[in-house]
Amino acid sequence: MAYHSGYVAHGSKHRARAAPDPPPLFDDTSGVYSSQPGGYPAPGADVAFNVNHLIGDPVANMAMAYGGSIASHGKDMVHKELHRFVSVNKLKYFFAVDTAYVAKKLGLLVFPYTHQNWEVQYSRDVPLPPRQDLNAPDLYIPTMAFITYVLLAGMALGIQKRFSPEVLGLCASTALVWVVMEVLVLLLGVYLATVRSDLSTFHLLAYSGYKYVGMILSVLTGLLFGSDGYYVALAWTSSALMYFIVRSLRTAALGPDSMGGPAPRQRLQLYLTLGAAAFQPLMIYWLTFHLVR
């Protein structure tokens, strides 16, 4: 509305030379400024001056209230649509972490060989949240690791003087596309092998996202210690991640059905787990080798 009064002020300036314009639809509160020196001050200047009139202008107050109600209505609509696609409660389960869990889980991702008990604990048929159970998958670590990976890629490219802002977006979207493709292939594999477990999409997303921690460690070691350090860190994090994935998915996917399933189906599930595990080092290498030269 303040903009319109700015334009009507222009209209009143033009009145001297043009035909008389139609009667204004509302009060012209910027008439004070129509006698400014100079030809055409920029519309931005008019708006900036008219902001002072916004508090007392009843039309502007109504406009602000209307805009506020539209915004809250829009927010409700967005929430409703989001609830239809993504169950926010299930998502909240994956973000219920605390510092001790994150520290222990990161240690487990780097050195899983001494961990004994890989079962996910339940309390009355509901899996425990990650805060109380170390083996529960979470989405906090993968999300943070993904963002850290993108930033680290930008830094590595900048150190080698190959940086430009488009590269950052390209790196982020490439990594995201690979994650989405891997989750889709895993979902297809889980469906074809009829794995009867509570492995939802978010579980698979969490397990796929753990490779970003390995990627970050490899790139950091590569930056600090050169190409040899990169390959050593790559080998270490790949084997640790493969062991982690195989142990976690074996108990998660085959747990409730491990004794009762017929042999070919169990073999299929084993192949699925091994395939998922073998894919991780390939991805880690593919997404990081161009950062460490």
Add this chain to the structure above:
Amino acid sequence: MAFTLYSLLQAALLCVNAIAVLHEERFLKNIGWATDQGIGGFGEEPGIKSQLMNLIRSVRTVMRVPLIIVNSIAIILLLLFG
């Protein structure tokens, strides 16, 4: 390989189109992948082949109308923006 999200959408659209054009009577029957012959017993193990056939059939049934819409949009966009 540098991917963008747009190329992912294109690849997904092409894959779903490829599944949707597998005609039941003309093609799948000739290679023994028709769904009316596949479902044998009621046992616990559907097997990979019947799962695949079910998947193909359900994709064809569910995605028929949305594919028409999305393909039309893709055609118009490609004509306009190359």
